Amino acid sequence: MDTYLPIDNWQLAIAASLILINICLSLGLRLGLAKRLGIAAFRMVVQLLLVGYILGWVFSLDNPLWVMLLVLTMSAIAGNASVNRTRRRFPSIYWNSLLSILAASAFVTSLLVNGIIHIDPWYDPQYVIPLLGMVLGNALTGTSLALDRFMEDLVSRRSQIESLLAMGATRWEAANETIKEALRTGMIPTINSMTVLGLVSLPGMMTGQMLAGVNPANAVRYQIVIYFTIAAGTALACIGIILLAFRVLFSPNHQLRLERLQKVEF
């Protein structure tokens, strides 16, 4: 692994000047994107440098408590972002999202690092943090799509669901189709990207490992393992959030409680 070339500040600055290409294009073609491009570029640089320092610091501490704190923080951000992409809210939606994303991601990631890769110590942040990050990212996309679909479908199919309830369906029977549709929607991005993986896109982790000098055959094995983990994590997180939402939006005495949903204005 002696082929790895670090990037120093000068090289970073030269790369950053590439944004000038975008800004010139925007000004020349009057796209009106110059300001937003500048802000986005600035945010990306600051966020990533900051994350680099924080991760470097946590890696150097070698303390499980700090690693767990980082895990919690990342999950909280993912849980929050997942809800923010949906069009409706119910009272406990943020907690439910955090709970399902954290439980699903922590479960599959710990299975991966301790059951398959066998890292030592068990919390080694060099493995735990990037792997968890990938699982969280996919769980976030999956849960926000599933949750959004579930809530929208409950509203649009209200009369069908309520006529089933009125004829004696249990809340589970009445919601069954809607739940299945939501889970399907949540899993589609993962399934789609697995289908074309390596053909259309080279996944980031594999690319990263290859840049760091890992032989492609090994990098591919890591990518396969992580993708199975991602698929399992996304499925569990989607099931978790949909079941929690189901419990809120259907009462134990089999009523649809749509008044608990609030529409969000963007």
Next chain:
Amino acid sequence: MSQNTLEDSTSTRVDNQSIPILLIEKIGRKVQENWIWQNISFELVAGDRLAVVGPSGSGKSLLLRTLAGLDSIQSGHITFRGKALSGWNMPQFRSQVIYLHQQPALYEGTVESNLQQVYRLAVYRNRTYDRSQILDYLSSLGRSADFLNCSTEQLSGGEQQIVACLRVLQLSPQVLLLDEPTASLDSTSTRHLEALIDRWQQSESNRSCLWTSHDPVQIERVATRKLVISEATGNVDGHLSTD
């Protein structure tokens, strides 16, 4: 919406049994801190034909939904066959007291598949779809067996209402809560459907129904008693005038 009161302006009363099937005691429904109606009390006895009348927005549909347990009450008690509503297994209760929505909600597919689908529910697992009964219903509505093969998307609003009504009639409930069941039907089909509902009710002595309708003439035809939901005139609690 201000307070509503309920009067029970009974003309005649069919009284077969002393124990009411449904006993409604001082129920009230609140939506976002406003009472839609409160202090509604009445009894539904075997063979009853009750009409709920009142202006638009007075909460007639809401009352029927509430009786079916689709919405919760904020005050009062509902008792079905001597047992409080909260003590009933809700699907079991709703298989006997069925609310028929004003807007029919059918699935994609044929009329017959819509009629069959409901038997997949756990509460009807001991029952099976009875085609001959449906054909019998259809003939009294002046329709042939071909109607069963129609796709629901091609049906008119009135035909959809007929399918939704057949779907609940075949389940032979004890109480039917009918929310404007003939609103999109022409006068002939309306009479046919009324006759069919009457037949369902006549076939067992303990069956009773609650109707809402905008048509006072229809109310006179189908109901023997009336519940009037009207705006209260400064009377905060509302009152009930008994029959």
